[in-house]
Amino acid sequence: MPSLPQIRLHSEYAQVAADSHDALVVVCTAFDAAALQSASAACWAAATAPYREVDREFGSSVVLVPAPAVGGGRLVLSPTGSLDDDTDDVRKVFDAVKRGVARAIEAGAQRPAVLLAPRLPAAGTVPDADYSRWVEVALLAALDASYVTLVVREHRQATAGANAVVEKLVSVDLVVDGAADTAELHGVAKRVAAIEAGRRLALDMGYGDPERMTPYNCAKTIEAAVAAVPGISYEEIKDLEVLKREYPLLYNSARASFSEERTWPCVVKLEYRSPEPAKVKEHLYLVGKGVTYDTGGISLKTGGAMRGMSRDKLGACGVAGFVLATGLVQEPGVNISCILALERNSIGPNSLLPDEVVLSRAGVRVLINDTDAEGRLVMTDPVAECRERILAARAAGTTTPAVICTVATLTGHVIRAYGLYGATVANGPARGAQYDKRLAVAGLAYGDPFENSVMRREDHQFVRGQTDREDVYQANSLPSTLTDRGHQYPAAFIIKAAGLDKNSAGAGAGQAIPFVHVDIAGSAEDAHAPGLGLSGITGSPVATFAGAFWTV
Structure with missing residues (x-):
């Protein structure tokens, strides 16, 4: 069995050491004025300004921009889109995280930090949606983007030796913006590590x-x-x-x-x-x-x-x-x-x-x-x-x-x-x-x-x-x-x-x-x-x- 990337969970981006990650993936409902005014946006909002000025569609789909203020200089924005419409559910969080992490990997990142700041609807707002496990789902999505199949791992080891690199990621820092219960975050990490294994x-x-x-x-x-x-x-x-x-x-x-x-x-x-x-x-x-x-x-x-x-x-x-x-x-x-x-x-x-x-x-x-x-x-x-x-x-x-x-x-x-x-x-x-x-x-x-x-x-x-x-x-x-x-x-x-x-x-x-x-x-x-x-x-x-x- 492959070993999982190291998982670290935080309640704010400031807790992530600058040298521990080489990309920042930001997952929001939409990259609009409300998102850009949040406290967590201070480290990256300025980097996006030139792009927002020339592209009115900027931030409507996954995008990578240079940002010297974040780890690795790589900033990836990945929107979920609406989360409160009739057929929306937690899979939109999964899709946005997976797309964002996959883009960071394509850019060369091995230690991304993922900042989660979507505007979740109140419980019961969408009858056929349940966001109670959205943090677990987000972390599972990041790990899903990092998985390399057994047959590929074996092929790499057979052609490049026992020390061949067979994993896409070394670590994942998951930042749940404003999370208050640190103990619950540790419980999330434990559950997700077992489920992912x-x-x-x-x-x-x-x-x-x-x-x-x-x-x-x-x-x-x-x-x-x-x-x-x-x-x-x-x-x-x-x-x-x-x-x-x-x-x-x-x-x-x-x-x-x-x-x-x-x-x-x-x-x-x-x-x-x-x-x-x-x-x-x-x-x-x-x-x-x-x-x-x-x-x-x-x-x-x-x-x-x-x-x-x-x-x-x-x-x-x-x-x-x-x-x-x-x-x-x-x-x-x-x-x-x-x-x-x-x-x-x-x-x-x-x-x-x-x-x-x-x-x-x-x-x-x-x-x-x-x-x-x-x-x-x-x-x-x-x-x-x-x-x-x-x-x-x-x-x-x-x-x-x-x-x-x-x-x-x-x-x-x-x-x-x-x-x-x-x-x-x-x-x-x-x-x-x-x-x-x-x-x-x-x-x-x-x-x-x-x-x-x-x-x-x-x-x-x-x-x-x-x-x-x-x-x-x-x-x-x-x-x-x-x-x-x-x-x-x-x-x-x-x-x-x-x-x-x-x-x-x-x-x-x-x-x-x-x-x-x-x-x-x-x-x-x-x-x-x-x-x-x-x-x-x-x-x-x-x-x-x-x-x-x-x-x-």
């Missing part, structure tokens, strides 16, 4: 191509990342006979990859235990889809649709990143049990075939209709295992609330429905406990908004077996984008095939188990691909889960 684990794995990040290599990467983190234990299952017995749907989905050991599937289990057991408020059971390459199997992807399928592991990447972040911050309020299902959905003589009926771990007969709908298959048996563990813990007297979450780049339908936003699909107990709304609220605060979808009776009817030969249909034979409710009904399949249908709201308080399916197919990658290259990766939902489940 988790996000970088997710990005390191996610950017890796299908040969660099085979299932086994993903496991090695995770193991190395969590090895020295207090409270986290690591286990991996590689034995094919064990996988066949414990995770039959994963095993059969991966059959065509058995021809070479380097592409074999595996299961990674991570356990995090709070350092203060008395403060534990809930137990999270997390399941991540880790399909390191998805050819579609025998239901082969065509028409160029295989492009980018090395990204079908981003659910597992995000879950692993969140567990790492939780361990680093030593969050006292949760315990976590995590299962990552890692496979390559290959094609070959031993491929799983449509028309097969496979018995799930829960003893449910699954009729395979489309081997390209492998994500729900690989996650279902881990969900069944989580269900078993929750019921066993309750039988032993545990009263700690528990929830199961699946995280996956599961469907193209969620992108058709919501664009570049993730979606939650929750069962009755989870909706009753508002787990889906918690994720939506946290995502809004951390700049990773989620939509809450509702599971309806049609979703369960769609997958319910209609003959005596099967209990549940895995999918239909059409792409999710051409299927009504194409991102909702897979949650119903997981519930039925994992045995969770016996733990619905109607089962009563002692038996009901909250379950939330989180589809990040839209939010895990950014909007634009550079040329013919693959698009960037966001690290979703690491920060959202931190906001939803951490108490620190």
Whole structure:
């Protein structure tokens, strides 16, 4: 794992040592008369005067000007634009900080100071915006601009030696103009450092191509990342006979990859235990889809649709990143049990075939209709295992609330429905406990908004077996984008095939188990691909889960 730039937080620019930074990035709502009259502007307002006199658009977009009075002589102005209009939210702060820091890096800066002085709207002014975590979001944006992918770091070290420069930034000084609570700023730095470390684990794995990040290599990467983190234990299952017995749907989905050991599937289990057991408020059971390459199997992807399928592991990447972040911050309020299902959905003589009926771990007969709908298959048996563990813990007297979450780049339908936003699909107990709304609220605060979808009776009817030969249909034979409710009904399949249908709201308080399916197919990658290259990766939902489940 790469080390983060050193993070220093301040309440005014005067606290930043002149020789500690080599650029000043100023983030304001707008660079107008009000901004130029602020106390913090005294050191740089004069430098901008000649530009403002000749360019009425000066300061409306990111710009760099020479300014001898600031560190490094580099002054970068990056406006957020309005923050109080109907559709504004904290992402405008993120975008402005990232653009500004990226411009400073382009100019040669390695130690920027970022002065935050936007005019935030009063709480509740914009119904669909939450600026309560705006400082965390700003710092995450600065760190996001500094990240260098694992494959680039390895290339630089391979070509320039072990001492090659692999990071863009050495340090970041974040100045929150007028901040009164220094202790809270230190708390921000602690949270953000942990979130960013988790996000970088997710990005390191996610950017890796299908040969660099085979299932086994993903496991090695995770193991190395969590090895020295207090409270986290690591286990991996590689034995094919064990996988066949414990995770039959994963095993059969991966059959065509058995021809070479380097592409074999595996299961990674991570356990995090709070350092203060008395403060534990809930137990999270997390399941991540880790399909390191998805050819579609025998239901082969065509028409160029295989492009980018090395990204079908981003659910597992995000879950692993969140567990790492939780361990680093030593969050006292949760315990976590995590299962990552890692496979390559290959094609070959031993491929799983449509028309097969496979018995799930829960003893449910699954009729395979489309081997390209492998994500729900690989996650279902881990969900069944989580269900078993929750019921066993309750039988032993545990009263700690528990929830199961699946995280996956599961469907193209969620992108058709919501664009570049993730979606939650929750069962009755989870909706009753508002787990889906918690994720939506946290995502809004951390700049990773989620939509809450509702599971309806049609979703369960769609997958319910209609003959005596099967209990549940895995999918239909059409792409999710051409299927009504194409991102909702897979949650119903997981519930039925994992045995969770016996733990619905109607089962009563002692038996009901909250379950939330989180589809990040839209939010895990950014909007634009550079040329013919693959698009960037966001690290979703690491920060959202931190906001939803951490108490620190």
